[in-house]
Amino acid sequence: MPDKFRGNLLALAxxxxxxxxxxxxxxxxxxxRQRHKEESVRLNYGSLYAVIASLLKRGLVAVVGVERQGRLPERTVYCLTDSGKEEVHQWMADLISTPTREYPSLAVALTFLPVLSPDEALRLLKERALSLETRLVQGQASLQWVQRHGLPRLLWIEAEFLLRLTEAELQYVRELIGEIEAGTLEGTDFWKALHESQELSLGIILSEKAQYPEETGIRAGGQGTAPRKRTRHG
Amino acid sequence: MPDKFRGNLLALAxxxxxxxxxxxxxxxxxxxRQRHKEESVRLNYGSLYAVIASLLKRGLVAVVGVERQGRLPERTVYCLTDSGKEEVHQWMADLISTPTREYPSLAVALTFLPVLSPDEALRLLKERALSLETRLVQGQASLQWVQRHGLPRLLWIEAEFLLRLTEAELQYVRELIGEIEAGTLEGTDFWKALHESQELSLGIILSEKAQYPEETGIRAGGQGTAPRKRTRHG
DNA sequence: TTCAGGGTATTCTATTTAGAGTACTCTGAA
DNA sequence: TTCAGAGTACTCTAAATAGAATACCCTGAA
Structure with a gap:
């Protein structure tokens, strides 16, 4: 049960x-769906049947039987095998013990933020902040509802965690807004100048001339790619 | 330029x-790579060429020419078209203004945490906390290095943001560890009992009998699936 | 009565994706 | 001199993915 097949978390679910x-x-x-797990696991039909087929092939689930109601399509009933149970354990253990690199879409957007003008960026960030606030309020309400109805917290920690991340994001977005407005975000002056002239010489967006650490050995990631020396071509 | 093709953020990069x-x-x-964007954008050869082919087909990039050096493979040089520039703008704007549902792998793991025994969960969470601490320290060092070498902060906000998320995660993991150890996480008693008996009746893991909000209208998500009424079968 | 609208259950198909594979070049140490 | 090792540049392939499409059933309002 190597982690080569650990692609889709729907399989775990x-x-x-x-x-x-x-x-x-x-x-x-x-x-x-009923148990609201679609909020933490990406769920869709297209993947579902493929994922189950893959589990079947790997012997992690087995066919128990086939039912049929009227002339509706047949329903193949599956069960978990012993090695399936083992895989669940192993996968869960890896998932919890080892953080992986994630790629939140806002990170990408921030990477390339300078392609937008400061004004535009500001407007859009404020819009996002608003959405995040709404989401936060709704999430909190949802959590309270659940609490009032006696569902033990243990069964909702993922929602709690997701909410925490949202809070952290909102906080960062707010700080960013503040700093851009106040002009205390280092580089903002240049950014403004860039967009006041007609032509965007966007080399700077990727900081063409800037000195990047080429070989520090310091990398945020765990098991990232091997560090590379600089190269030139042409 | 609908968002149907907005699948892979590598295309934006x-x-x-x-x-x-x-x-x-x-x-x-x-x-x-040189500019460390691989830390915020998932980058690999397999996708790269496919993504570029797709951009070409949609007229967002165009072929400028083909070079060749010795007998090395040909190098097709691409440029961005006008509608490509527009698409960059639009995509960036959407990315920033509208938060999307993300599925961090820890969320999934927490969802199904009760399949592991409390002791095991505790051990694994501690392991994760350790990794996160290391990552945090390295990330901070990296950021300081950059600052010392005069790269304006504007060009590193994504790293800052990623670090914030890591901090939030670590904090949550620590709290969770504390609460499990102290037994103040509601449901822990049951969880323990579950794993002390031989047979895991894991219905409870997905909270079979629990009352879930079926139709509250309160959903954390923005544009989630339409709410569904409960259904029974068999 | 009839048929819209929603639920049930799966299949289909065009893309995407990851990552290995290929095949060449260059450098420098033994 | 020769050849390991690293870099250059892309191609290939099996598998996964999203989401539309299919095809059936049931209920209830006009």
């Missing part, structure tokens, strides 16, 4: 469902 | 590179 009892694919979807 | 000047694909990779 499927296996955990089958841990409970045998189900057919559509029933798995309904279960996950 | 490629276009921003070409904003600067025409390049051939491999040169784009080198540029992004």
């Amino acid at each position: 499927v296996m955990v469902c089958l841990y409970e009892r045998p189900m057919h694919p559509y029933e798995i979807v309904l279960t996950l | 490629v276009m921003v590179c070409l904003y600067e000047r025409p390049m051939h694909p491999y040169e784009i990779v080198l540029t992004l």
